[in-house]
């Protein structure tokens with residue numbers, strides 16, 4: 001893990017990256033801008049090739065406590081309250097997550113549910129649990145570019161099985177709800 005100071009820089013860089021992806025996805029850059037961007041990306045890929053590490057040493061997605069735990073794969077999730085019975089927070093789908101006609105892409109919604117429901121299983125579990133199933137019901141379109149409320153609650157624990165349910169709301173509007181089963185890994189299982 002990086003030290004505190006560089007973790008702050010890393011977190012800010014991840015926020016910049018989110019902003020960049022939002023701008024990129026809603027831009028029509030000029031051919032010249034595309035060429036320049038490509039050149040910059042190629043340069044940075046070569047630089048990053050020099051600091052590749054094994055999974056265990058990665059920073060991306062491992063900064064617990066940061067919004068989205070320092071990754072850009074799923075929409076930005078900020079947990080406000082967490083406990084053994086559940087958790088709640090806010091999530092913001094950016095322009096990068098646009099599906100069509102102002103609605104978030106249907107695949108980006110399970111990503112964020114897996115995150116928040118998985119954290120509830122993790123808080124309750126004795127060891128790592130994996131998602132066995134994740135069911136999402138889309139009740140209403142999920143708007144991008146504003147903070148939405150998201151919550152998760154522990155439904156049941158049966159042996160190694162944790163059932164967790166969740167809701168995504170835009171004020172009074174229920175956008176989507178989910179149910180997932182997380183199964184604690186047997187000892188020695190990767």
Ligand SMILES: CCCCCCCC/C=C\CCCCCCCC(=O)SCCNC(=O)CCNC(=O)[C@H](O)C(C)(C)COP(=O)(O)OP(=O)(O)OC[C@H]1O[C@@H](n2cnc3c(N)ncnc32)[C@H](O)[C@@H]1OP(=O)(O)O
Pocket residue numbers: 061062063064069114115116118119122129130131132133159161181183184185186
């Ligand atoms: C240093 C790090 C710091 C990090 C800091 C950051 C903080 C991080 C915090 C938070 C992270 C966010 C959280 C994210 C979470 C994401 C998690 C994922 O997305 S995991 C990837 C996707 N999932 C897979 O790849 C699983 C693939 N499947 C499997 O591996 C197995 O199938 C597994 C483990 C799910 C079950 O396998 P078995 O062999 O252990 O168990 P069996 O015997 O098959 O099942 C156990 C029971 O579960 C039921 N079961 C299993 N699968 C089921 C299903 N699909 N539907 C219904 N029941 C099922 C079975 O019927 C059985 O039930 P009966 O005990 O008989 O009552």
